[in-house]
Amino acid sequence: MKEIATFMVNEKHYELAIEPHMLLVEVLRDELGLTGTKHSCGIGSCGACTVLIDGRPVLSCLTLALTVRGKDITTIEGLAQGTTLHPIQKAFVEHGAIQCGYCTPGMILSAKALLDKNLNPTDKEVKHALSGNLCRCTGYVKIIDAVLAAAEAMSKEAHP
Amino acid sequence: MSQKLSVVGKRIIQPDAAAKATGNAIYVSDITIPGMLIGKVLRSPYPHARIKRIDKSKAENLSGVEAIITPEDTAQWQKFDRGLKDLPMIAGGYTVPADEGVLNERARHFGDAIAALAAINEHIAEEALELIEVEYEELPFAIDPEEAMKPGAPQISDFAGRNIGKHMPYAFPEGDADKALGGADCVVEGTFTTTKQEHCTAETAAAVARIDISGRLIVWSQCQLPHLARREIAHIFNMPVHKVKMITPFIGGSFGQRGSLCAEPICIALALKTGKPVKLVYSREENFIALESRTGFKCNLKIGFNKDGTLTAIQVYMLGRLGGYMGCGPMASAIGMIFGLGHYRCPNRAGEADMVMTNTPVSGAFRGFGNPAIMWGIEQLVDEAAERLNIDPLTIRLKNIKRAGETANMGLRLESTYLEECIKQGAEAIGWREKWGKKKEGAIRRGVGLATMTHCSGAAPLYLDHSNAFIKLNEDGTADLVVHPAPVGQHIWGALSQIAAEELGIHAGDINIVTGDTDVTLFEYGSDASRSTYVIGNATLMAARNAKEQILARAAEMLDISPEELKISDRKISSRVDPKKSISVAEVCYDAIYNFKGECLNISGKCSWESKWNSPPTGAFFAEVEVNTETGKVTVRRLVTAMDCGKAINPMAVEGQLEGGMQQGIGYGLTEDYVINKDTGVVETDNYDSYKMPGILDMPETKVIIIDEPDPKGPFGAKGVGEPGMVGVAPAIANAIYDAIGVRIRDLPITPEKVLDALGSG
Structure with missing residues (x-):
């Protein structure tokens, strides 16, 4: 039995009729066409499906969509302003932190959750914040570089 | 070959990176x-x-x-x-x-x-x-190759007697390995097993x-x-x-x-x-x-040396598990033997492999193909020989590595190799002299180890190494490059843009990659065997050269000087003699397309390239590990990869390949174990909760050294670098463990149980 629910995704309201068993990742990808959120392991082990709910990183492959109605959902599509990239996206691009790119949206959102709280993270803090996101291409080295560079850029932006 | 380069060698941003960072990139699943x-x-x-x-x-x-x-x-x-x-x-x-x-x-x-x-x-x-x-x-079913080869085992495929899907001889045998091993001063031997690693x-x-x-x-x-x-x-x-x-x-x-x-x-x-x-x-x-995952092997290796450490003979028998269908597995042994037996200078080489069908998921190609499996054994045995001959691990390798001009692993001339520099610079970076061979005490012991390797740049002369590139110049002086590598994340679009732009004297950003549709692209063997940059790169270079000749000819006519007098750089064609005589690439291209003198031409270049060369990248891997002798846990503290991959078209992309190789190498070495239940045939590790692929917290401090010396045959001197990055990681870790605790692990992955067992029996 479908239920009508309102979702707030990337600051826009969507009224959708969805089945109670539908996962957030399905609603985002299949109902809203926001395919930047990736499905990869299906058991919450890889972090590719990470989105932000009220600023906190959440695994959308383990989240029933109805449980997050009305909450503030941010997907990778919500970060750039037009063609202007968010500083974390810009840093990932410039530091070669993206190879196949399939884990990238989840990585960037996990990084955003960290940097929104802490603009001066240590290496260790970055690693811990991204420890739920698996990447098979990069060896994580340039991802760490990118997050630290983004922190610096955002910090300068916040305190010019 | 010394060439002033303005685009090649730069750390350019990849053309597809922004799409991937924003969720705008479309994958098949999307x-x-x-x-x-x-x-x-x-x-x-x-x-x-x-x-x-x-x-x-x-x-x-x-x-x-x-x-x-x-x-x-x-x-x-x-x-x-x-x-x-x-x-x-x-x-x-x-x-x-x-x-x-x-x-x-x-x-x-x-x-x-x-x-x-x-x-x-x-x-x-x-x-x-x-x-x-x-x-x-x-x-009835058979899980292990040995049991599948026994009389009375269930027949898996009609054509495979004793379930041997393919018997593979080594492609480049030489001398008499048996005889040379008989006469060698020092013979090291052992059985080394490797796992079915999932991609x-x-x-x-x-x-x-x-x-x-x-x-x-x-x-x-x-x-x-x-x-x-x-x-x-x-x-x-x-x-x-x-x-x-x-x-x-x-x-x-x-x-x-x-x-x-x-x-x-x-x-x-x-x-x-x-x-x-x-x-x-x-x-x-x-x-x-x-799907296919890495072919698991059991390798029986024998290597002979003279007293002075000169390698005289090498012999291998590889037993590989194919799974229920043939797939890419059989060639993993052929390739493994080519890279393993052809790595060092050695006059007596022999090898054969049996690739056996089993009732297990299929085996196939995974970064490095059979190379990581064979080097897992070879590089441990070389260390063993060094110890017995009282030579240090660096010296024994420096003595036996091939030099330019010798015959390379694929039977072709070795045009360039800088493995000596890799070994020396890598040793310096890990602190070899201060750390290796020192007495260890306490429950937690540190050690350092090294492994070297050679790989390939493409599949010639083993496979038909055929690529094509077509490039057309637009009236604004930009170019569309029509090629069809597989964009798996290796930054190939950027590398090919750099090669084309360098040759055409324009900017990398002026190249638009037209790709991904077999209706449009010319034949392309594809992206494997570390071939895209080297083989598609050479095709791209020749296509661009072809187009450049047309640009220069038209420019010469427009400027009324000889084409030989012209040079092209930074989107401009100018006279070497009189720099004031110049014209932009855009002007020449526009004039060629909108030509009212009866000489219309869309400047374009094409190359059908069949690679007859294969420049092997070479590298040295250094690991520093910490072994807890009470728990058996091995922690990798530092990894250094020093790589001779010719001229790095984009050093940032090369680093990315090698850093990624480290992650896969650590997984192969320590944690990734594809477990098949022997009683039921069921795969017990089928997701990340049961199969441990290294995460960010499992990564050590890393360092990549790129030697960056051009190879005479590669485009602007580049060699392949896609696969080499993981090949030497596991044996370097094993050698470091030996340095730390004096025991050898010959069976992958190196789990704490195996370390404790080895310590107990040692």
Whole structure:
């Protein structure tokens, strides 16, 4: 039995009729066409499906969509302003932190959750914040570089 | 070769990076087409079973189910080799038997495809799958190669006597290894085993297929070899090649797994059956059990040395586990022997391999192919010999590595090698002199170790190494480069842009990559064997050179000077004699297209390139480890990779390849164990909760050293660098463990249990 629910995704309201068993990742990808959120392991082990709910990183492959109605959902599509990239996206691009790119949206959102709280993270803090996101291409080295560079850029932006 | 370069060698930003950072990049899994159905596959719960009966009536009656196919339906199509080698591609006329149907009446491994269906959505498809009733007749099965070769073992394929799918001799034998081993001052030998490592691509296997109104089949595929896949698919489905069009969107990781057909055949069969577009995306569990993963080997190695440390003989017998179908596995042994036995200078070399069919998921190509398996043993034995001969591990290697001008691993002239620099610079970076061979005390002990390796830049002369590039100049002085590498994340679009731009004297950003559609691209063997930068790169360079000659000829006419006098750089053509005489590339291209003097020309260049060369990249890997002698836990503290990959077209991209190789090498070395239950044939590790792929916290401090010396044959001196990065990691770790605690682990992965066992028996 479908239920009508309102979702707030990337600051826009969507009224959708969805089945109670539908996962957030399905609603985002299949109902809203926001395919930047990736499905990869299906058991919450890889972090590719990470989105932000009220600023906190959440695994959308383990989240029933109805449980997050009305909450503030941010997907990778919500970060750039037009063609202007968010500083974390810009840093990932410039530091070669993206190879196949399939884990990238989840990585960037996990990084955003960290940097929104802490603009001066240590290496260790970055690693811990991204420890739920698996990447098979990069060896994580340039991802760490990118997050630290983004922190610096955002910090300068916040305190010019 | 010293050349002033303005685009090559720069750390440019990849053309596809922003799309991937914003969620704008489209992967196969993201594609939706109006009317598209969702496919699902029913898989065997048994390792070996005959399908006696399939009752699909209940599933068919479920509303929303459009078609169910069984082996009976797919018998009309040709059997095939998923590794695409049943059709000619390998030199010497070797082809792999076509032993697999789209669906098969006898399941040959846990997870083998029995039936498939298409429904209007994922949930109905899943529900319907559970309604299909299958009656199996369980058959005796064989999991290990040794047991599969025994008399009375179940026969897995008709052509494979004793289940030996393929006996492989070493391709470049020399001298008399037996005799030389008999006369050697020091012989080191041992049996080394390696595991079936899973690729763990971030995106699981996926395909979308659609038949258009004219009967053409359009396939959105992740295949690394799209043109070979097109030929194979046309063959399987009894269609002429021109009726098949392959589209390559972004690919969420491959590492060799997508060098074989994955989700395509079943997806296409469902599209043909329903007449509607079908999308088939494998679950993570299916990715583990239905696709090829790294070939596991048992290697019996013997190496002989003279007293002074000169290597005199090497001999290997490799026993490999293929799984239920042939796939790419057989060549893993051939390639492994070529790289392993041909790595050091050695006058007496012999090797053979038996590649055995078993009732296990299929084996195939994974970064490095058979090279990591053979070097796992060789590099440990070289250390063992060094110790017995009282020579240090650096010196024994420096003594035996090949020099430029000698014969390289593939039987071709070794044009360049800087392995000596790799060893020396890597040793310096890890602090070898201060750390190696020191007395260790306490429960937690540190050690350092090294391993070296050689790989390839392409598949010549073993495979037909054929690439094409076409480049056309627009009237604004930019260029469209038509090529078809597989964009698996290796930054190949950027590298080819740099090569083309350097030759044309324009900027990398002036190159637009036109790709991913076999209707548009010329033939391309594809992206494997670390060949894209080297072989497609050379094709691109020659196509650009061809176009450049036309630009210079037109410019010379426009400036009224001789073409030899001209140089081209920074989007401008100017006289070397009188720099004031100049014209922009854009002006020349515009004038050529909108020419009212009766000389219209769209400047364009083309190259059909069949690589006859193969410049092996060489590298040295250094590991520093910490071993807890009470728990057996090994922690890698530092990894250094020093790589001679010729001129780095983009050092940032090269670093990325080598850093990624470290992660895969640590997993191969320490944590990744593909476990098959010997009693049931069931794969017990089918997702990341049971199969440990290294995360960010498992990574040590790392350092990449790029030697950056150009090779005479590569485009602007580049060699391949896609695969080498993981080859030496595991043996370097094993050698470091030996340095720390004095025991050798010969069986991958190096688990705490094995370390404790070794310490106990030592």
